[in-house]
Amino acid sequence: MAESFKYGGNKGSGGELHQKPEADNQVMTTAQGCPVSDDQNSLKAGERGPTLIEDHILREKLFHFDHERIPERVVHARGYGAHGHFESYGNVSEVTCADLFQKKGQKTPVFVRFSTVAGNKGSPDLARDVRGFAVKFYTNEGNWDLVGNNIPVFFIQDAIKFPDLIHSAKQEPDRGFPQAQTAHDNFWDFISLTPESMHMVMWAMSDRAIPRSLRFMEGFGVHTFKLVNAKGEEKFVKFHWKPKLGMQSVVWNEALKINGADPDFHRRDLWNAIEAGDYPEWELGVQIFDREFADKFAFDVLDATKLIPEEEVPVKLIGKMVLDRVVDNFFAETEQVAFCTQNIVPGIDFTEDPLLQGRNFSYLDTQLKRLGSPNFTHLPINAPKCPFRHLQQDGHMAMHNPKGRVNYEPNSWQQDQYNPRACPDTGFKSTAEPISGSKLRYRSETFADHYSQAAQFYRSQTEIEQIHIQDALTFELSKVETLAIRERMVSHLLNIDKKLAHTVAEKLGLQEMPAAAETAIKPNSKLNVSDALSMLKNPPNTFKGRKLGILATDDMDESIFNTLIQALEKEGAMYEVIAPTVNGVKTDQGTHIKGDQLVNGGPSVLYDAVAIVVSEKGAEKLADIPEAKDFLMDAFAHKKFIGYTQSAMPLFAETNLKGKIDNGCIELTSSNGKEFTKEVRALRFWQR
Ligand code: HDD
Secondary structure, three states: OOOEOOHHHOOOOOHHHOEOOOOHHHOOEOOOOOEOOOOOOOOEOOOOOOEOOOOHHHHHHHHHHHOOOOOOOOOOOOEEEEEEEEEEOOOOOOOOOOHHHOOOOOEEEEEEEEEEOOOOOOOOOOOOOOEEEEEEEEEOOEEEEEEEEOOOOOOOOOHHHHHHHHHHHOOOOOOOOOOOOOOOHHHHHHHHOOHHHHHHHHHHOOHHHOEOOHHHOOEEOOOOEEEEOOOOOEEEEEEEEEEOOOOOEOOHHHHHHHHHHOOOHHHHHHHHHHHOOOOOEEEEEEEEEOHHHHHHOOOOOOOOOOOOOOOOOOOEEEEEEEEEEOOOOHHHHHHOOOOOOOOOOOOEEOOOOHHHHHHHHHHHHHHHHHHOOHHHHHOOOOOOOOOOOOOOOOOOOOOOOOOOOOOOOOOOOOOOOOOOOOOOOOOOOOOOOOOOOOOOOOOOHHHOOOOHHHHHHHHOOOHHHHHHHHHHHHHHHHOOOOHHHHHHHHHHHHHHOHHHHHHHHHHHOOOOOOOOOOOOOOOOOOOOOOHHHOOOOOOOOOOOOOEEEEEEOOOOOHHHHHHHHHHHHHHOOEEEEEEOOOOEEEOOOOOEEEOOEEOOOOOHHHOOEEEEEOOHHHHHHHOOOHHHHHHHHHHHHOOOOEEEOHHHHHHHHHOOOHHHOOOOEEEOOOOOHHHHHHHHHHOOOOOO
16 A cells, blocks of 8 residues: 655645555656656645646646547437457358358457437436447458447438438427437427338337347348349348347336436446346347349338338348447547448448438548547547558548558559559449439339338237337327327327327327328238237247346345345346345344345336345335335336245335235245246236
């Protein structure tokens, strides 16, 4: 332990608390490398005198601090990143020559950034919003960025509408609120005047927009892309990410409470899971189809507001992604990472999707604004991990500067070591898509059906999921102050599902039912139900990666606690102990059990299921604590499984739940930990 010391004999406070460096390599320096003698007191004329401008240490420190922020992303500002790798199954090399897919077991490093769309950088994680799912693959032939979302379709069909969509979703320009919410007039005004958004609206109002964890979401490349093989043959492709641990969402009331209890819920969850060695995994899937299928498919595959049901073109799994490393520095990696849809590699190509075409301009442009230099590719997080050679030079912060004379081509300097040349054999080649037609601003007639797939999505949901969509629409529209906008939205819902429209109208208390919105073409109400679109029809069959909240008190039954913990560990699940003091509790056997949360710091909304393992005296005490009652009542209201010991009855009695104990409440014994863990795999007791 180094002794405390006073800087330069100063008597000022602060200095005393600081410790001398223990080794030379701990000595603080300025950014120029000059050793610093006192980092606590600025240079003054006299003990109480004014500060001198000569103080280069003060000025450099403040200068740098003043410039710490870079512009936050206009959209997807709130995000969280992690490193990992992609491992190829080696089963698509016939269809694509993309290097990363060639060999079974081949590993490619990746960096992933998940995000919300509308909120600013400091907004809460559980906003009802689309989640960004952006993956940078550092392949041997350059970086491939698959910049997707957790929803397979988008709000608009043409990039020219993107600024309007985003303006409408973010805070209103006069009042500067609401933050991270679409529940306001401007958003629904735009949406209700943009019928092409209806399919995406159904997804955004579904539970997909309030995921339980970033680890439990699907991801989608959204657009149709192309895969190209070594012979130059092309196929169309849609990309999917399937979470190994299954999909899971919270309910809206939980989302609201989580945002208060832990605004960093999603990022903390990802960080903790990776740090605990519980590495999240996704499989990459592809829907591959040819031009013949595209021509006969009911919708235009270039229209990003449409998907291809998995029942029509099955998803083939072609590799798996594992996230196994948290960032060393949030700013350097998560903030400075620059995803660009135009980062593509040989073997993959774009299509003419007008949304994708616009994105291919926008992302590069935005990086210049955010990162301030065309050399943002020199930053370690953005630089390719394969060799790269080009003749671009100079600019702000140029860090890779080749040696030699060559900075143009053609040139005669064959002898120069650094002399990159384009290679017609191995270089990236755009597919030779035949193009003809007049130059015009036009929306293809093939993009005109805005309701059929919205209806198909709604019909494919379970009843519980449909109710959640109804409630979400009602909530959002209840925050819209202009009646005409609410009515206009209901007029669109009439084209999607009459019962849905009437339910929302009724819940909003609309006095008169509007007429259905005019449609460009008659919607097809007969599209087959697609079970793959429902989360609840595809539940996880494990409690692995989930978290049990154990409300505990002194003198709880140690054998019950131990049986429970052992079963959870076997399942690969996590748990936290919530106790009257954060130090923890003492069991009936006198063993000390460490606490993770205080009763008022660990509400049940933070957990996937709960257990009340208490002594009778402890339960009586908890019955007087409002947060302890909320813990139980919320868990019950959110249809969570509740494990309990008989001794917990005083708490049940105080919350009026004693008479309501159902099959979702499971009495814990010293031998049924395994059965309880099996039961909670269903995640919610929806029958309640
Ligand atoms: Fe975008 C960021 C996903 C349409 C313009 N977008 C951004 C991010 C994701 C997406 C995940 C965050 C990347 C990160 O973590 O850094 N965007 C999508 C998807 C879209 C989409 C799935 C439709 C299929 N985006 C879209 C359009 C435009 C943009 C049509 C503009 C014409 N998006 C941007 C942007 C951002 C961005 C302004 C903000 C920060 C950034 O790019 O790096 O350029």
